[in-house]
Amino acid sequence: MKTLRLPLPDKVHDQIRRVAEHEGRPEDEIVRHAIDHWLDTTKRSRRHREILAYARKVAGSTDDLDVELESAGLWT
Secondary structure, three states, X not given: OOOOOOOOOHHHHHHHHHHHHHHOOOHHHHHHHHHHXXXXXXXXXXXXXXXXXXXXXXXXXXXXXXXXXXXXXXXX
């Protein structure tokens, strides 16, 4: 495990300390969890933007609609 020295504004550190005290967990555990959550959220957001960009790019093209698959879903 690596160590990162991260100066924080007093207000942010105080908030972390209060959460840690409230939850009965160490401050570093609170910070690691927050960073993990942020990284996961960032990854999901990036993936969503990539999918959206692809959908916009192929909209109306043959990549947008599989005619055979679409017709299989139609009620006759």
